[in-house]
Amino acid sequence: MRNELLPIRPLQRDDLPVDTIELARFMIGKYLVHDLPEGRVSGRIVETEAYPVGDSTSHAFIGRRPHNGSMFLAPGHAYVRLTYGLSYMLNMSAEAQETGAGILFRAIEPLEGLPLMEARRPGVPLRDLARGPGRLTMALGIGAAFDGRDLCTGRGLWIGVIEREAASIGVTTRIGLSREMDRPLRFFEPGSAFVSGPRKLLLMPHSRA
DNA sequence: AGTATGATGTGCT
């Protein structure tokens, strides 16, 4: 038994805005897809954060190192990093090659392959399956092996679009930081139940078209 | 609804 696949078209590298902050906004309402032998797992991107050049909280801020090299690849490559010893985070490189910037995928609305996601996270309610950056990678089956992979191939793990744009995009400060806490670099889909973070952040968003 | 805490790995952000 196999699901009908949604008509998701792979995003090309040339489709991506060069600017990190524009890219983080652009990805709201796009799709994260993981095609596996067992089937497809996918979701609509409802929350991202930007880590632009010069941001002291960016993992690229200290310069290129073995562990953060993926942030310096051409736009559209995965940067996967373990945080707090338990949670993998999926980022995508931004700006020109060698620059060192990226966006963090913080939450998706699960769409395809729900049984596969639920199998990885037994007993977790649908709403919590991929609400949060660590949960997202758990649900999609993403680990360290994905670091450095091209997300613009349309195969394996890739980003895509359905011809339907987000009506509006919410903007707030980022989550989990102890510095640079004032910058409006978190983007999300207003009204989505699948967005992570405290409710109070949703009460004061600037909403833009 | 909000707040506190422990688990756990990695690099000194």
Place this chain on the structure above:
DNA sequence: GCACATCATACTC
């Protein structure tokens, strides 16, 4: 030693 781009659980209001 300590700070993390976190999560699940236990506890309070």
